[in-house]
Structure formats: structure tokens, C-alpha cells
Amino acid sequence: MLKLCQLSDLTIGKGRLLKAGDHHLILVRTNNDSVRLYLNRCPHLGIPLAWQDSQLMSPDGSAFQCSSHGALFAPENGFCTSGPCAGDQLWSFMCQIKEASVFMDETELPDLPAGY
Numbered sequence: 414m415l416k417l418c419q420l421s422d423l424t425i426g427k428g429r430l431l432k433a434g435d436h437h438l439i440l441v442r443t444n445n446d447s448v449r450l451y452l453n454r455c456p457h458l459g460i461p462l463a464w465q466d467s468q469l470m471s472p473d474g475s476a477f478q479c480s481s482h483g484a485l486f487a488p489e490n491g492f493c494t495s496g497p498c499a500g501d502q503l504w505s506f507m508c509q510i511k512e513a514s515v516f517m518d519e520t521e522l523p524d525l526p527a528g529y
């Protein structure tokens with residue numbers, strides 16, 4: 414298991430970008446004891462939604478937003494609700510909270526070109 418961060422490093426509802434090897438990921442705490450983990454890769458063009466934490470959330474803070482096209486993705490399930498890939502979904506991964514830290518199984522990471 415790969416430790417991603419401390420649970421206390423995450424603000425509820427606010428996504429955070431991180432890397433696992435060559436993979437760019439989005440981690441979001443959806444409530445006190447639940448986190449969701451996604452590949453930071455739009456299903457429509459295969460490019461990252463954002464390159465910095467400050468670009469990731471929509472202005473109202475309710476969704477992840479593609480910094481290139483403005484598409485919106487729901488943090489709780491990764492579905493695109495608005496934009497060129499509406500109805501598509503971010504690639505998601507299982508993650509676990511153990512002893513106040515967040516872990517993922519790094520063997521779940523897909524075989525993608527470096528940089529995604």
C-alpha cells in the first residue's frame with residue numbers, strides 16, 4: 414500500500430493534486446471519514462484537468478474544473494456534469510483511511526504514458 418497523505422492534510426470538499434510515480438492524481442475528502450481518488454486525466458482529451466491545486470476547483474468550490482475547457486466533474490463520483498465530456502467519468506481508484514492516513518494500492522494504477 415502506498416501512503417498518499419495524512420487525512421488531516423485534506424480539507425473537506427477541496428481536491429488536492431498529488432503524484433504516485435508518473436501518475437497525476439486527484440484526492441478529495443468528501444466528508445469526515447471518506448476520501449475519493451481519481452486520475453487527473455480528462456476522459457475527453459486525456460490531459461490533466463489542472464496542474465496546480467489552485468486551478469482544480471470551480472469558482473464556487475463545488476466541482477473539479479478542467480482548466481482548459483471549463484468542464485465540471487462531481488468530486489463525489491467523478492462524473493462530468495457539464496462540458497465536452499458530459500456523462501463520462503474520471504478514472505477512480507480505491508483508497509483507504511488507516512490510522513488517520515490515506516493509502517492506495519499502487520498496483521491499481523493503469524499503464525499510461527508518463528506524464529498522465
Ligand code: FES
Nearest residue numbers: 455457479482484
Ligand atoms: S480536456 Fe476534457 S474538458 Fe478539458
